[in-house]
Amino acid sequence: MQTFRLQRNPDGPDRLEVPLRGRALLAHPMYNKGTAFTAEERRGFGLEGMLPERTSSGEVQRKRTYQAIVRKDDPIERYIGLAALQDRNEVLFYQLLQEHLDEFLPIVYTPTVGQACKKYSHIFRRGRGLWITPRDKGRIDEILGNAPYDDARLIVVTDNERILGLGDLGAGGMGIPIGKLALYTVAAGIHPSQCLPISLDVGTDNEALLNDELYVGFREKRLRGEAYDELVEEFIQAVKRRFPKALLQWEDFKKANAFRLLDRYADRLLSFNDDIQGTAAVTLAGVMAGCRILGQSAAEQRVLILGGGAAGIGIARQLREWLRRDGVEGEALTRAIAVLDSKGLIIDDGSISDEHKKDFAWRPEDAKAIGIDPEGDKGLETVVAALKPTVLLGTSGQPGIFTREVIESMQAGAERPIILPISNPTANTEARPEDLIHWTKGRALVATGSPFDPVEYEGETHEIAQGNNVYIFPGVGLGALAVEARSISDRLFTVAAESLAECISQADLDKGRLYPQMSGLRDITRHIALTVARACIEDGLAEEPVGGIEAAVDHLMWEPEYPEMVPV
Ligand SMILES: NC(=O)C1=CN([C@@H]2O[C@H](COP(=O)(O)OP(=O)(O)OC[C@H]3O[C@@H](n4cnc5c(N)ncnc54)[C@H](OP(=O)(O)O)[C@@H]3O)[C@@H](O)[C@H]2O)C=CC1
Numbered sequence: 091m092q093t094f095r096l097q098r099n100p101d102g103p104d105r106l107e108v109p110l111r112g113r114a115l116l117a118h119p120m121y122n123k124g125t126a127f128t129a130e131e132r133r134g135f136g137l138e139g140m141l142p143e144r145t146s147s148g149e150v151q152r153k154r155t156y157q158a159i160v161r162k163d164d165p166i167e168r169y170i171g172l173a174a175l176q177d178r179n180e181v182l183f184y185q186l187l188q189e190h191l192d193e194f195l196p197i198v199y200t201p202t203v204g205q206a207c208k209k210y211s212h213i214f215r216r217g218r219g220l221w222i223t224p225r226d227k228g229r230i231d232e233i234l235g236n237a238p239y240d241d242a243r244l245i246v247v248t249d250n251e252r253i254l255g256l257g258d259l260g261a262g263g264m265g266i267p268i269g270k271l272a273l274y275t276v277a278a279g280i281h282p283s284q285c286l287p288i289s290l291d292v293g294t295d296n297e298a299l300l301n302d303e304l305y306v307g308f309r310e311k312r313l314r315g316e317a318y319d320e321l322v323e324e325f326i327q328a329v330k331r332r333f334p335k336a337l338l339q340w341e342d343f344k345k346a347n348a349f350r351l352l353d354r355y356a357d358r359l360l361s362f363n364d365d366i367q368g369t370a371a372v373t374l375a376g377v378m379a380g381c382r383i384l385g386q387s388a389a390e391q392r393v394l395i396l397g398g399g400a401a402g403i404g405i406a407r408q409l410r411e412w413l414r415r416d417g418v419e420g421e422a423l424t425r426a427i428a429v430l431d432s433k434g435l436i437i438d439d440g441s442i443s444d445e446h447k448k449d450f451a452w453r454p455e456d457a458k459a460i461g462i463d464p465e466g467d468k469g470l471e472t473v474v475a476a477l478k479p480t481v482l483l484g485t486s487g488q489p490g491i492f493t494r495e496v497i498e499s500m501q502a503g504a505e506r507p508i509i510l511p512i513s514n515p516t517a518n519t520e521a522r523p524e525d526l527i528h529w530t531k532g533r534a535l536v537a538t539g540s541p542f543d544p545v546e547y548e549g550e551t552h553e554i555a556q557g558n559n560v561y562i563f564p565g566v567g568l569g570a571l572a573v574e575a576r577s578i579s580d581r582l583f584t585v586a587a588e589s590l591a592e593c594i595s596q597a598d599l600d601k602g603r604l605y606p607q608m609s610g611l612r613d614i615t616r617h618i619a620l621t622v623a624r625a626c627i628e629d630g631l632a633e634e635p636v637g638g639i640e641a642a643v644d645h646l647m648w649e650p651e652y653p654e655m656v657p658v
């Protein structure tokens with residue numbers, strides 16, 4: 091592991107100690123400046139003759155590189171181009187990502203990252219991050235010692251079993267931690283040398299991958315049970331030893347492991363689960379914005395969540411607290427939130443095997459009270475007709491399951507329904523915004539997990555905001571790191587949701603947008619981070635940093651600019 095010696099300088103370029111020369115320097119994405127190396131740098135670092143003569147200004151270099159990427163129309167080709175850039179020149183990669191966020195976010199993140207994960211073994215060029223397999227048992231400390239830098243502050247780890255709504259993608263799931271960490275750098279400014287993507291490649295139950303001769307991952311059935319738990323435990327111990335200041339984000343674990351690991355490690359390690367907690371916060375913010383547009387209170391809402399997994403139950407937990415804060419209690423509180431899984435409305439009939447669902451199961455008499463036969467049909471259409479939800483949330487990964495009948499039936503009880511089909515990627519959305527807007531005659535307030543184009547309806551343009559945890563995790567991570575929090579609580583996600591909701595302008599609300607413009611992501615993230623950092627201190631999870639919270643947050647927010655390079 092190397093120490094990356096970058097001295098931050100608020101008044102000019104940062105200062106970087108550079109131990110490399112010649113080809114090794116050009117080949118290193120964290121030091122390489124490509125055609126932007128000046129004549130003096132070329133002389134000093136042994137690069138003369140190795141680059142074409144003309145030094146490009148930053149602007150020209152960005153223009154050339156941007157054009158080289160967008161000359162390909164196919165999103166997956168753009169993904170490959172951007173990944174190659176990231177592996178060649180990180181400063182330039184982040185400059186372009188920041189400058190063209192609206193255009194490139196759907197490439198490095200949902201939806202294209204999903205396609206890249208699916209095709210991973212077929213488009214593989216170069217490894218990034220670390221893979222840990224069951225063969226590494228007893229040696230995980232050593233594997234972590236192969237991380238490129240010794241000061242990892244952010245680890246995003248997946249075991250690849252539930253990649254977006256695409257299921258078990260084996261080693262290909264690595265695209266997700268890489269994409270999430272790229273967003274940490276873009277949104278929160280965490281320096282890329284402090285970001286470490288990790289895949290716990292414990293095998294795959296995806297037969298197509300197991301039978302694919304090009305598959306690059308651990309070609310065995312998934313490790314499960316005690317052996318899985320032991321591997322994760324060794325991994326966590328090794329993380330604590332190697333990277334004691336790191337925050338670990340659990341990402342895209344399937345529901346049972348997602349809940350179990352979050353609970354097991356929440357107090358032992360600075361960590362959170364993005365799909366459970368981050369998604370809950372972004373959804374709460376969207377629902378709050380919807381209520382503001384409608385001039386309604388929390389207590390007036392009836393919520394139907396389709397999907398009782400990591401995302402669905404995480405959301406149910408945050409929304410229940412929100413309703414409680416607005417004075418809803420007892421039976422009314424239970425009946426204000428209906429969660430449906432693949433078997434329909436979750437009812438406490440003694441057959442629930444998933445522990446995390448029990449808290450939201452309705453008693454049979456609750457179902458009967460709204461006219462649902464607990465022994466009979468308790469599917470989506472029936473529950474919508476009986477509950478008359480005002481808010482409909484999709485976390486099932488099932489494309490098109492919010493049908494016209496369902497939406498029309500919902501609108502019969504809620505003239506302006508709030509509808510968030512947040513499953514990813516695009517093809518897995520529960521409904522397309524265009525349909526939702528048309529079926530509700532332009533009345534629905536809609537946000538989706540993946541980006542969608544605006545919808546025209548009767549001369550009006552409906553912008554579709556993205557209800558995605560990218561609005562939340564960078565701010566929570568940045569805030570917690572800035573004050574060196576000891577642990578992360580659910581309340582931090584509540585305050586993150588509230589501060590995200592504060593970022594929406596009246597003009598956006600007037601247009602029916604449920605989230606602020608994505609182009610403001612960096613400012614939004616900073617705002618959330620400050621709130622989260624303050625909450626950490628109020629709740630005794632951290633001490634006030636010397637110099638104050640703002641300085642601590644700003645110190646971590648790196649801007650992708652070429653540093654002054656100092657030979658060592
Ligand atoms: N926009 C965002 O920020 C985020 C979006 N997501 C998206 O949410 C989706 C789900 O993720 P996650 O919760 O982690 O996945 P899980 O696998 O943990 O849960 C999926 C849930 O959907 C339920 N389900 C499956 N089929 C149906 C059906 N036909 N009708 C009703 N429910 C069904 C499952 O039921 P059962 O329990 O019976 O198997 C399960 O409860 C993914 O597409 C993911 O991309 C996730 C996180 C963030």
Ligand SMILES: CC(=O)C(=O)O
Binds near residue numbers: 253342364365539559
């Ligand atoms: C966005 C995200 O975390 C997911 O779809 O899993």
Ligand SMILES: [Mg+2]
Binds near residue numbers: 254341
């Ligand atoms: Mg996820």
